[in-house]
Amino acid sequence: MGRLGDWFDQRTGHRALARHALEEPVRGGARWAYVFGSALVVLFGLQVLTGAAMALYYSPSATDAWASVNFIQNHVWLGWLTRGLHHYGASAMVVVAGLHLLQTLWFGAYRSPRELNWLTGLALLILVLTFALTGYLLPWDQKGYWATQVATSLIGLAPGVGDSAQRIAQGGASYGNLTLTRFYAAHVVLLPAFTSALIAAHLWLFRRHGVTTPPWMSEAEGEAKKETFFPKQVALDAAFAVLLVAALAGLAARSHGGELEAPADPSSQYLARPEWYFLPLFQLLKYFHGSWELVGALLPGLALLFVAALPFLHRYWSARKPAMARSLAWVVTLGLAGAGVLGVVADRQDAADPTVAKLREQADREAALAERLAAIGVPVTGPLDLYRNDPLVWGERVYTRKCQTCHHPCSNDPYKGDPCLEGYASREWIAKLLRQPASKYFFGNSRIDEMDPYTGEDATLRALVEFLYWQGARKDADAALAAHGRELFESEGCGACHTLDGKGGGDAPDLEGYAGESWLAAFVRGPGGPRFYGDKNKMETFDHHKLDDAEVAAVVAYLRAQAQQPVKFP
C-alpha cells in the first residue's frame, strides 16, 4: 500500500496537495460559524449525486417528463428518497448560502482585498437560484408549469428585447418539448459546469487571502490562536454536514419524497405559487401594476447591485467612519429580514384566502388521482390522456371544461347558470324539475319558460318520476310504478308537449329513453333537432369538431352516474 502510494505520489504529488488542503491556517481557531462554506460544497455534491441518480430515469419531453418523474417516485429503488433529498437539498442550499453570506458579512470577510471572493460568492448564490428555477419545471407538473410561466413572462417584460429573450428562454413562443430540453440542458449541463468552475475560483481566492481574523480579535491574537483546518475544523464541518443530510433525509421521509402534482394542463385553472425562497419576489410583484410591474421586477436587481457593491462602498466610507462595517452588515441583514417578512405576508395572505384553500384542495385531489391512474402506466400520447384510463374521471374532466361553462356548479351563489346537472336524472332531480321548472337551478336563467310546474299529488308525482327514471334503463327502477306513471303521462298533461316515440316534433323534447345512453349522446350532438328542443333550442351543438365520439361517451357516462348522486341545490 505504502509503495503504491509512493509510486502515485512521485507522479502526482497528491500528498503535498492533501497537506496543503488540510493544513490551511484558520486564524483565531476553528469554530462552528465557519461550517457553512463546506456545508454548501457537501450540498452541491448531494445535488450532483441525487441529480445523476434521477438522470438515469428522467426523460425531458412533454409526453414523458411527468410519467418518468412519477416512475422515479414510485418504481425506482429509493427513488422517493432521492427525489426528496434533491428537493429539500435545493431549499437547504438557499438557507445555508444565506447563512454563509451573513457570516461573511458580520465577520467583515468581504472587505478589500476579498472583493472577488464576495462577487464570486454572489454569482454562486444567483446560480443556486437559477438551478432552483430551472429544476422546478422539469417534473412538468401543474406547480412547476404554472410557476415557471411567471418567471419567463417577466423576462418578456424587458423593454425592446423582451419578446426575443422570452423565446430564447423557453425555446419558442409557448411551453412545450423545447422548453423542457432547454431547461434540462441548463439544469444538468450548463449550470453544473459554471457552478463547478466558480466554486473552484471561490476556493482559490479564499485560500489566497486566508481566513479573516474574527472582528473582536486583534491580528496578533488571531495569529496566536491559529489552528490548522484539519482536524478540528474538518470535524466541525463534517458533523454539521452529517446533521444537515440527516435532517434532509428526515424531511424527505416525512413527506415520502418530493411533491409531484397532477400533470401540467395548459387548459386548467391553477393557482401558481413559487417555491418559498421566491415568495418575497412574488409578493413584491403584487404591489406593482401596469408599467410599474417592470420596476417591481427590477427592485430586487437593485438590491443585489447594492450587495455586490458592498466591498467597494466599505472601502470608500470606512476612511471617514471606522464603524461602517457594522452599519453595512445591519443594512443587509435588515434587508434580508424584510424579504423574509414579504414572504411571510405572502404565505399569510394565502392562508387567509378560502379560494386558495379550495384550489389547493382541488390540486391535491387531482395529484392523487393522476398517481392512481398512472399505476398501470402512462399513455404514450402523454399524461393528460391518463384520465382516459377511467371513463368516469375523464367524463368529469370533459364535463368541467365543455359543459360547466353554462351548466354551472350548483354551489355557485347566486346561481346564474343553465340547468344544474349535479344529481341529474336522479328521482329527486326529476321531481324537483317537475315541481318547479322555472327555478333558477332549472330553466329560470334560460329563456325556456313554457313548461308548467306540476301541481298534482305527491303520489302521482312519484309515479311520473319513476316512469321518467325508468326510461334511462336504470336497474333499480320500479317497473310497476313506472307503468302506472306511463298511464298518468297523458292524463296529467305531459303528453300535450312531450312525445314518446323517439322522433319528437312536439313542443318539447321527446322522452323515449330519457337520460339513457343513446338519448343523452343524441341530445349532446344535436339539442336543436326536432327530437329535442327544435327551434326553441338555446344550447350549443357539440358536433365532432367540439367533442369526439369517445368524449361524448365519457360525458354521457358521467351524466348517467349523476343519477346516483345527491341533488346539491334546494
Next chain:
Amino acid sequence: MEGATTRRGLLATVAAGLSALLGAALSVPFLAALASPARRDRAHPAGQDASSGFIPVIQIWDLPKGQPKRVEVTADDVDAWARQERRVLGAVWLIKISREEVKAFSTTCPHLGCSINATASGYGCPCHTSAFSPDGQVVGGPSPRSMDPLEVKVEKDTVLVRYARFRQGQARREEI
C-alpha cells in the same frame, strides 16, 4: 503536551469517521437508482405482463404450408412508464405443419442477438454466419445452441404465440 496530542488524534479520528460516513450516505441514492433494475419485482408498473401470455399474431390461412414466414408480434405493453397499445415487441418465424399445428422460433440469434434470416438451406444469421437447419438445429457457425423455439397454439384459426426472450451466448436455454 501529550494530552493535546491525544485530543488531536481523537479529533482526527472523528473528522475522518464523519467524512467517511458522509461520503457513504451521499452515495446511497445514486447506487440504489443504478441497481434498481436488478430488483425485478418493482422495476415496472403493474400491467407490464404483455409478453407473458399468448399473443394472437396471424390467421392460419395466411401462413404458407411448410415454408417459414416471419411475423411481427405486437401487444399492449408498458415500457418503463409508457403504456402503448399494439407496441411491436419483436418477430417470430412461423412454419405451418397442418391446419392445427404450427412451429415457432424466435428470430433472435442465440449467439449475440442479431436477427436470423431464412436461407435456401434453412436459416442463417448474417452477423457471424451461424447456420441453422429448417427445424432450427445449429449446422454451422458460432451459435452455442439451436434456434429458440416458442410456445405456439392455434385457436379458431388464429395462431397465438407466447413471446419470450432468452439469454444469449450460452448452450443452456434460459428464459429472461
